[in-house]
Amino acid sequence: MDGTAPPWVKRVVDARIFAVPPYVAGKPVAELQRELGVTHAIKMASNENPLGPSPLAVQAVRESLQELHVYPESSAPELRSALAERTGVSPDSVILGNGSDELMEMCAHVFIGPGCEAIMGEISFSMYRICVEAFGGAAVRVPLKDYAMDLPAMARAVTERTRIIFLAIPNSPTGTIVSRADFESFLADLPKERLLLVVDEAYREYVAAADCPCGTNYVAMEIPVLVLRTFSKIYGLAGLRVGYGIGAPWLVELLNRIKPPFNVNSLAQKAALAALDDRDHLERSLQTNREGMRYLSEELASLGVKVVPSHANFLTFCLGRPARGTYEALLRRGVIVRHLGSFGLDDCIRVTVGKPEDNRRFIEALRQVLKAAS
Numbered sequence: 001m002d003g004t005a006p007p008w009v010k011r012v013v014d015a016r017i018f019a020v021p022p023y024v025a026g027k028p029v030a031e032l033q034r035e036l037g038v039t040h041a042i043k044m045a046s047n048e049n050p051l052g053p054s055p056l057a058v059q060a061v062r063e064s065l066q067e068l069h070v071y072p073e074s075s076a077p078e079l080r081s082a083l084a085e086r087t088g089v090s091p092d093s094v095i096l097g098n099g100s101d102e103l104m105e106m107c108a109h110v111f112i113g114p115g116c117e118a119i120m121g122e123i124s125f126s127m128y129r130i131c132v133e134a135f136g137g138a139a140v141r142v143p144l145k146d147y148a149m150d151l152p153a154m155a156r157a158v159t160e161r162t163r164i165i166f167l168a169i170p171n172s173p174t175g176t177i178v179s180r181a182d183f184e185s186f187l188a189d190l191p192k193e194r195l196l197l198v199v200d201e202a203y204r205e206y207v208a209a210a211d212c213p214c215g216t217n218y219v220a221m222e223i224p225v226l227v228l229r230t231f232s233k234i235y236g237l238a239g240l241r242v243g244y245g246i247g248a249p250w251l252v253e254l255l256n257r258i259k260p261p262f263n264v265n266s267l268a269q270k271a272a273l274a275a276l277d278d279r280d281h282l283e284r285s286l287q288t289n290r291e292g293m294r295y296l297s298e299e300l301a302s303l304g305v306k307v308v309p310s311h312a313n314f315l316t317f318c319l320g321r322p323a324r325g326t327y328e329a330l331l332r333r334g335v336i337v338r339h340l341g342s343f344g345l346d347d348c349i350r351v352t353v354g355k356p357e358d359n360r361r362f363i364e365a366l367r368q369v370l371k372a373a374s
């Protein structure tokens with residue numbers, strides 16, 4: 001049996017499902033080992049925390065293992081209250097997702113149908129487009145300007161049919177942000193009663209720039225804003241799948257109507273709660289990222305590649321010529337990064353900031369690959 005659907009499936013499944021572009025993920029270490037026999041590979045491809053999970057989260061998971069036979073509390077009251085307290089909102093402004101991916105899908109489920117449009121950056125997180133097209137909407141992809149969101153162009157793209165705008169701050173895969181002033185004039189340009197603004201802050205904890213808007217300051221405005229955050233990045237819990245949304249209580253109530261029950265499992269709830277309190281893990285993660293970012297930026301610049309200034313835990317660099325060969329040569333040396341061809345940046349590669357030894361290994365491998373190609 002191969003993966004081709006039998007002919008009747010095409011008759012009964014809406015054609016738009018066959019047109020949805022598949023999500024391209026970073027290559028897992030085990031897959032590289034299976035495919036190329038490469039051992040001791042390092043993965044710097046999916047913006048995971050190189051220090052691993054918070055030890056307090058691991059401990060919390062261990063302590064919960066005997067309760068696996070019990071369904072989780074679907075509304076996750078403890079975790080929602082803790083998140084509400086930290087973000088200065090009420091618990092009924094918080095919704096949890098099986099990763100923030102699931103919250104994007106819930107937004108599309110509620111707001112998108114055939115004939116609707118959603119606006120997003122042309123080069124941005126690919127799940128926005130996937131969710132919108134899966135629910136029969138059109139993804140309006142606005143070109144970036146200098147690798148950053150072009151907010152005036154996004155505002156101009158709004159039509160009567162626009163139902164969602166997805167804005168990633170910082171953006172992935174470019175790591176760029178927008179200024180508070182630009183964000184606020186963008187908000188002022190938007191219609192108040194027609195659409196939802198999703199501000200995806202998966203990397204917000206890494207941002208040091210004082211001028212970067214913080215989505216949670218805007219959730220009480222007239223325009224509905226849903227801020228998305230995740231435990232997959234700085235909290236190091238990508239494998240457990242926990243994301244959260246902050247928005248007006250009426251919006252959260254609406255999304256809750258289609259939220260699958262028990263979508264965040266009991267171990268994930270406990271781990272996320274413990275990770276929130278682990279200041280030490282958070283500080284170490286930030287410091288590792290700061291130092292790694294400085295090192296990688298300097299070394300990449302010295303190798304003569306163009307580096308896009310990033311505010312997150314990854315860096316995009318561009319070779320000015322197709323980069324797939326470089327990506328593959330790095331794979332053969334056991335260094336997994338992301339070639340950005342699937343985002344339309346064929347000459348660029350994204351690398352996640354790793355531990356100091358990973359960063360050095362990546363730079364050394366890249367140095368050799370670029371030298372061999374010159």
Ligand SMILES: Cc1ncc(COP(=O)(O)O)c(C=O)c1O
Pocket residue numbers: 046047098099100101102125168170171172200202229230231232238241242243
């Ligand atoms: C911009 C952005 N948003 C959301 C996500 C998904 O996060 P989660 O693991 O919470 O689904 C990612 C993951 O890479 C991302 O880059």
